Amino acid sequence: xxxxxKSSIARKVAMALSGLFLVFFLLQHFTINFTSIFSxxxxxxxxxxxxxxxxxxxALQPVLIFGVVFHFVMGFVLxxxxxxxxxxxxxxxxxxxxxxxxxxxxxYSGLVILxxxxxxxxxxxxxxxxxxxxxxxxxxPTRYYPELLHRFESPxxxxxxxxxxxxxxxxxxxxxxxxFQSVGFNNKYSVAATKFxxxxxxxxxxxxxxxxxxxxxxx
Amino acid sequence: xxxxxxxxxxxxxxxxxxxxxxxxxGIEGDMSFLExxxxxxxxxxTKGDDPVVFDHDCREGICGACSLQINGExxxxxxxxxxxxxxxxxxxxxxxxxxEPFRAKAFPVVKDLMVDRSSFDRIQQAGGYVSVNTSGxxxxxxAIPVNKDDADESFEAATCIGCGAxxxxxxxxxxxLFTSAKxxxxxxxxxxxVEATDRVLAMVNQMDEEGFGNCxxxxxxxxxxxxxxxxxxxxxxxxxxxKASLKG
Numbered sequence: 001x002x003x004x005x006k007s008s009i010a011r012k013v014a015m016a017l018s019g020l021f022l023v024f025f026l027l028q029h030f031t032i033n034f035t036s037i038f039s040x041x042x043x044x045x046x047x048x049x050x051x052x053x054x055x056x057x058x059a060l061q062p063v064l065i066f067g068v069v070f071h072f073v074m075g076f077v078l079x080x081x082x083x084x085x086x087x088x089x090x091x092x093x094x095x096x097x098x099x100x101x102x103x104x105x106x107x108y109s110g111l112v113i114l115x116x117x118x119x120x121x122x123x124x125x126x127x128x129x130x131x132x133x134x135x136x137x138x139x140x141p142t143r144y145y146p147e148l149l150h151r152f153e154s155p156x157x158x159x160x161x162x163x164x165x166x167x168x169x170x171x172x173x174x175x176x177x178x179x180f181q182s183v184g185f186n187n188k189y190s191v192a193a194t195k196f197x198x199x200x201x202x203x204x205x206x207x208x209x210x211x212x213x214x215x216x217x218x219x
Numbered sequence: 220x221x222x223x224x225x226x227x228x229x230x231x232x233x234x235x236x237x238x239x240x241x242x243x244x245g246i247e248g249d250m251s252f253l254e255x256x257x258x259x260x261x262x263x264x265t266k267g268d269d270p271v272v273f274d275h276d277c278r279e280g281i282c283g284a285c286s287l288q289i290n291g292e293x294x295x296x297x298x299x300x301x302x303x304x305x306x307x308x309x310x311x312x313x314x315x316x317x318x319e320p321f322r323a324k325a326f327p328v329v330k331d332l333m334v335d336r337s338s339f340d341r342i343q344q345a346g347g348y349v350s351v352n353t354s355g356x357x358x359x360x361x362a363i364p365v366n367k368d369d370a371d372e373s374f375e376a377a378t379c380i381g382c383g384a385x386x387x388x389x390x391x392x393x394x395x396l397f398t399s400a401k402x403x404x405x406x407x408x409x410x411x412x413v414e415a416t417d418r419v420l421a422m423v424n425q426m427d428e429e430g431f432g433n434c435x436x437x438x439x440x441x442x443x444x445x446x447x448x449x450x451x452x453x454x455x456x457x458x459x460x461x462k463a464s465l466k467g
Binding site: 006007008009010011012013078081082084085086087088089090091092093094095097098099100103104106174178181182183184185186 | 296
């Protein structure tokens with residue numbers, strides 16, 4: 001078990017598992033966001049539950065933050081190690097001849113997503129934390145939908161969200177299906193699982209884009 | 220055909236290398252890539268220059284000695300062939316061809332295009348064997364029944380010639396495809412079960428110690444492998460490794 005900590009395969013499996021965990025979170029986030037385009041009341045109710053339930057706030061939220069931080073930190077560590085594994089670069093390297101652009105540039109799509117998370121935290125998470133745990137403002141269960149609309153007022157911010165979701169799709173396109181291989185899942189169900197992962201990586205980010213545009217137009 | 224070659228020249232492991240341009244003339248399409256380099260070396264020797272050093276042995280695609288990163292791809296633009304099987308008809312008159320050594324920290328350059336791939340030997344020595352006494356008491360292979368599919372997959376994994384193209388192609392210089400093929404060829408057979416736990420742990424540990432990069436599943440190794448070793452072997456090794464880690 002000791003060798004597991006520093007083993008390349010263990011790191012790869014850890015990346016895959018944290019990525020799969022974030023995929024589940026993404027699905028949950030999408031489901032709540034999706035309600036906002038057809039019912040402000042349902043969105044308010046779900047947001048109020050997520051924002052006030054102690055299990056979500058003090059158990060699931062820290063786990064999620066750990067998952068996000070771990071995935072990014074491990075991603076950077078692996079990228080540095082991988083760059084170090086080829087100290088002298090090729091004068092000519094035809095990476096596109098044998099691997100997709102997306103699979104070779106996960107670090108860049110990941111960096112865009114990291115920058116987006118900074119914006120997203122600035123927009124929603126930090127004000128939410130200040131509202132609840134710094135100002136101790138009284139809870140209004142109907143505040144969530146108007147706040148959401150207000151954030152998507154700006155076309156620039158909406159545009160930034162849309163671009164970020166495109167990079168999220170690129171990251172998922174390789175990462176989700178790749179995680180199956182990393183955990184050793186390669187059997188007769190692999191083709192179907194890969195198709196599901198590819199479909200997910202398009203449908204969910206596209207859904208986020210549609211929601212962002214609808215909210216912008218609604219305002 | 221006449222070609223411009225941009226070849227990595229490096230005096231020895233300690234020296235700095237650089238790309239040097241050469242013109243080579245009268246190359247036939249039926250020549251192999253190594254024969255083209257032989258022509259160049261004859262030209263260089265005639266002129267009193269140092270010939271370009273490169274690895275080669277069987278020249279029929281079975282030994283894994285030849286290497287070379289040709290125009291950015293290990294063993295060149297053709298698929299399922301080694302450099303010695305690559306024909307010059309794949310190139311056109313007037314082409315410029317980049318020829319570099321396989322690049323990886325774990326494959327240090329010895330001279331020019333020749334690299335030290337003994338890190339692969341050390342991975343193999345760490346566990347890529349079966350401790351069965353075969354001297355004088357060889358048992359008929361058919362005495363142990365083996366599922367046909369497993370036997371075929373094991374054979375396919377065993378066709379890895381250890382050339383290092385997987386490492387050279389991988390953007391991370393990862394040796395996962397090589398190591399997984401060597402683990403798989405035993406993991407699939409009953410004879411390999413006795414040492415299965417120790418084998419995968421020792422071979423992966425050695426692979427990491429040699430300084431190879433981490434696999435990110437780009438699939439470049441499988442595309443460039445002259446023997447078509449499948450990525451399924453990597454998934455199998457991941458399973459074997461996790462199983463062994465939890466057990467041991």
